[in-house]
Amino acid sequence: MSDPSLSQSMKKRILHIDMDAFFAAVEQKRRPELEGKPVVIGGQGDPSKRGVVSTANYEARKYGVHSAMPMKTAYKMCPHAVFLPVDYEAYSSASVKFKEVLRNVSPVMEDVGIDEAYLDVTDIPVTNEEITGRIKAGIKEKTGLTCSIGIASNKLLAKIASDMQKPDGVTLLMEADVETKLWPLPVRKLYGIGPKTEEHLKSINIETIGQLAALPLEKLLEHFGNSYGQYLYEAARGIDQSPLVTRWEPKSFSRETTFQEDVRDWQVIARTLADLSKDVVQDLQGHQYKARTITIKIRFSDFETFTRAMTISDYTDSEEEIRKSAFACLKRIELKKKVRLVGVRASNFQGRNKDEQHYPEVLDRLI
DNA sequence: TCTGGGGTCCTACAGCCA
């Protein structure tokens, strides 16, 4: 265990690197004819079908298109945009390249999805200008793409900083800047505040991070519970002591699918559940995990969503056992409405290396 | 009217057991 007084007194230097309109940028790089055109990527690339926008480039954003928006709505807002399907293989390959660049700068990296990462550069003895210049040049060389970088003493502030000057920016956010640069921002800019919390805060006349910071802790605990209330209290002050997570083990594998048209035929639902179970089993076997808890999810046409779970006595990666458990869960839901979505999840794992102790790389360097 | 997919974490509650 590290000495907490030591870690508190040590000022960290954390970077948050965020690729600019990543999926769209990869597509534009390999298809130069898209240059200057609005590009929307999502679902099957067909705006007449069900799906949401994964990424819109900056030209499309000018028309109000943004990620998580239904493809049909995006089409209404920008019918002349180029609509493309998501090509995860292409984006993953670009992602591997950009993360290689980061790992060459510092081994202490936290992967955050396909297009972002945190990098701890506290121990790298070069200036911010040098280090961000090296990262930007490296990423440009290996992928042809640009990124935005935030620099701060913790992950929370670094992430906010990287969003301040997009695209292709570098922003330093010091703790001393919290009042002038963080507090005027809307609460939604804080990591962990989504649409529900934003609405809740608005109902008590809190719209900016500064107004949130002015609330006493007791009031936050009263409104949001102990854990989240405490988090909001600290986050509004730019306080975040969470470490970079350099090693990660999955806790569940799941597959779900939304039907193109809502389904009433239970045989179609059962067949889909069997197919999804098969995919989940492939994930378990591929990663050498066994699970004890199987959960299914059913979403009806009116968006009402139910989950049913069962925990079996032994860990398993058997397709038959997992399919049977999924069907047993399905029996516990009354299918009285058309079904929109079906999902299967396996969790409660017996790990591959339960008795093997992992140390983060950062400790390897210190020992 | 529209609202994906794959994850994590948290809370509340119920049942069991010492």
Added chain:
DNA sequence: TCTGTGGCTGTAGGACCC
């Protein structure tokens, strides 16, 4: 024998992230 309590585990739902 009955009741209360607290911990643990499982279940269901919700919020959030990319």
